[in-house]
Each structure stands twice: as C-alpha cells, then as structure tokens.
Amino acid sequence: xxxxxxxxxxxxxxxxxxxxxxxxxxxxxxxxxxxxxxxxxxxxxxxxxxxxxxxxxxxxxxxxxxxxxxxxxxxxxxxxxxxxxxxxxxxxxxxxxxxxxxxxxxxxxxxxxxxxxxxxxxxxxxxxxxxxxxxxxxxxxxxxx
Numbered sequence: 001x002x003x004x005x006x007x008x009x010x011x012x013x014x015x016x017x018x019x020x021x022x023x024x025x026x027x028x029x030x031x032x033x034x035x036x037x038x039x040x041x042x043x044x045x046x047x048x049x050x051x052x053x054x055x056x057x058x059x060x061x062x063x064x065x066x067x068x069x070x071x072x073x074x075x076x077x078x079x080x081x082x083x084x085x086x087x088x089x090x091x092x093x094x095x096x097x098x099x100x101x102x103x104x105x106x107x108x109x110x111x112x113x114x115x116x117x118x119x120x121x122x123x124x125x126x127x128x129x130x131x132x133x134x135x136x137x138x139x140x141x142x143x144x145x
Contacts, residue, residue: 007015086094
C-alpha cells in the first residue's frame with residue numbers, strides 16, 4: 001500500500017461491510033435461484049404426477065365401466081335363467097303328481113298280480129282235478145270195477 005493511498009479505518013470498515021453485503025447478496029440471489037429451480041423442478045414433477053394420475057384415473061374409469069357392463073350382463077343372464085326355473089311350490093306340485101301316478105301304478109300292478117296269481121292257482125287246481133280223475137279212472141280200469 002502506498003502512502004498516498006492510505007485509507008482511514010472507517011473507510012476500510014465500510015469497504016469490508018460493503019464487500020460482505022455484496023457477498024451476502026450474491027449468496028441470497030444464488031439461493032433464490034436454487035430455490036426457484038427446485039420449485040420449478042418440483043412443479044414439473046407434480047404436474048407429471050398429476051397427468052399420470054389423471055391418465056390412470058381415466059384408464060381405471062374405463063376398466064370399471066367394462067367391469068360393470070360385464071357384471072350387469074352376467075346379472076341379467078342369471079336373472080333370465082332363474083326366471084325360467086320352477087319354484088319350490090311348482091316342483092312340490094309336480095312331485096305330488098308323480099307320487100300319485102306311482103301309487104296308481106303300484107295299485108294296478110298289485111291288482112294285476114293278484115288276478116294272475118288267482119288265475120294261476122285256478123289252472124293249477126283244474127290240472128290237479130283232471131289228473132286226479134285220470135288217475136281214478138286208470139285205477140278203476142285196472143281193477144275192472
């Protein structure tokens with residue numbers, strides 16, 4: 001430092017404070033730029049995430065609509081099938097009719113079986129009587145009575 005360039009203590013302190021103020025201002029501006037850049041990046045990320053979420057929501061809505069359409073079609077099919085099925089009351093009536101028919105068939109079979117047993121017994125008695133007459137006739141002939 002030269003003699004003609006001498007600085008007072010006050011001037012020196014003022015220049016130091018101005019230098020520090022300038023550095024602090026630069027640091028603050030750099031921090032502001034960094035924060036703004038980070039906010040811009042975060043905004044881009046949030047916008048990208050929102051766009052992806054919106055696309056996913058639309059895809060989900062389409063899939064849900066297809067699912068509901070399929071479920072409604074299935075429900076309609078099951079409703080049609082069950083509408084054509086007989087109810088328990090109808091089936092009970094049908095089973096009662098079948099049971100009555102079976103009872104009538106059994107009665108007819110029992111009656112028929114009884115007649116055939118009776119006819120078979122009648123034929124057996126007739127054959128036995130004829131055989132007895134033939135035997136008696138043969139015995140009488142052989143004794144010549």
